[in-house]
Each structure stands twice: as C-alpha cells, then as structure tokens.
Amino acid sequence: MxxxxxxxxxxxxxxxxxxxxxxxxxxxxxxxxRAEAPVWEPPIELFEDHGRLSVVIALPGIRPDLVQVTLENSTLTVTAERKLASAFSKGIVHCFEIPYGRFEREIRLPSGRYRMVRRDSEHGCLLLDIEMLD
Incomplete structure (x- = not known):
C-alpha cells in the first residue's frame, strides 16, 4: 500500500x-x-473575494431570528438550539441523523478587523457577508 x-x-x-x-x-x-455545552456544530462554507468574506451555515429547522451571531476580533461565533420536533416525542425511531440540541460554531477568520454587512437566510442556511476593514 x-x-x-x-x-x-x-x-x-x-x-x-x-x-x-x-x-x-x-x-x-x-x-x-438542557445542554450547557454545545452538542453539535453545523457545517459551513467560507469564501473570500476582494476583501469580503461570505459564510454559509447549514441550519435546517432553525428559525434565523433565534440564531445569535457575534463577531469579535477575528472570530465569528454562531449559537442557537435546534429543538426536537414534538412529533418525535412518541413512537419508534427508525432513523435519526439530523442533530438537535444546543450548537455553537466558532469560525476563525483570517487575521484582521471586520464588520458584518449582511445577514440573511435562504433554504435553511444562514448567509453572512463580512467586510474586511484592514
């Protein structure tokens, strides 16, 4: 081999x-x-183009207004909780792949100063545009 x-x-x-x-x-x-510590991390995509970072965070089933986003120094932090649907509280589970509970995703950005210029959601994803100030 x-x-x-x-x-x-x-x-x-x-x-x-x-x-x-x-x-x-x-x-x-x-x-x-109740989980005090995060129990899962959502997948992300991070793109850079001409001094602007675009972040796509997959958050199926989570209302965008319940997601906290902070940008400090060169760290972007996204936190919320995905609750288990009440329909799943009874019965037999045959497949259980989508995570639930409290999540936190900390994303290290390239060194520099930033400001958030856009926050939106589309098709179960949180979309963030971040402008590099340096």
Whole structure:
C-alpha cells in the first residue's frame, strides 16, 4: 500500500471517530437535560473575494431570528438550539441523523478587523457577508 492510501484510510478513520463523538454527545445526555455545552456544530462554507468574506451555515429547522451571531476580533461565533420536533416525542425511531440540541460554531477568520454587512437566510442556511476593514 502506498503512503497516500494509508493517509486516506487514516483520514477516513478520524472522520468516523469525530462523527461518533458528536453522536455520543448528542444522544447520551439525561432525558430532558438542557445542554450547557454545545452538542453539535453545523457545517459551513467560507469564501473570500476582494476583501469580503461570505459564510454559509447549514441550519435546517432553525428559525434565523433565534440564531445569535457575534463577531469579535477575528472570530465569528454562531449559537442557537435546534429543538426536537414534538412529533418525535412518541413512537419508534427508525432513523435519526439530523442533530438537535444546543450548537455553537466558532469560525476563525483570517487575521484582521471586520464588520458584518449582511445577514440573511435562504433554504435553511444562514448567509453572512463580512467586510474586511484592514
């Protein structure tokens, strides 16, 4: 086996372990216990173009007005909670893949000063545009 093949296998194993840790935090809490620490992180996309950063954060089922966004120094922090739908409070779970509970995503931006210029939502995603001031 080549080193590249070993590296891909190792990367896949690390991904599986990280996902397992997320699921563990999500599911193995006492029933009804409010999570003080974040239990999941939403996926993001971050683009830079001519001194402007665009951030897309996947937040299915979360009302955009309930999401807190802070921008301090070179760190963007997005926090909220995705509640379990009341329809799932009874019955048998056959598949449960979309995370719920409190989340926090901290995004390190390139070094510099910033200001938020746009906050919007579209198709279950939070859209942020951030202008670099330096």
């Amino acid at each position: 080549s080193i590249t093949h070993h590296a891909r296998m190792w990367e896949a194993a690390v991904d599986v372990l990280e996902r397992a840790a997320q699921l563990h935090r999500q599911f193995f809490r006492l029933a009804g216990q």
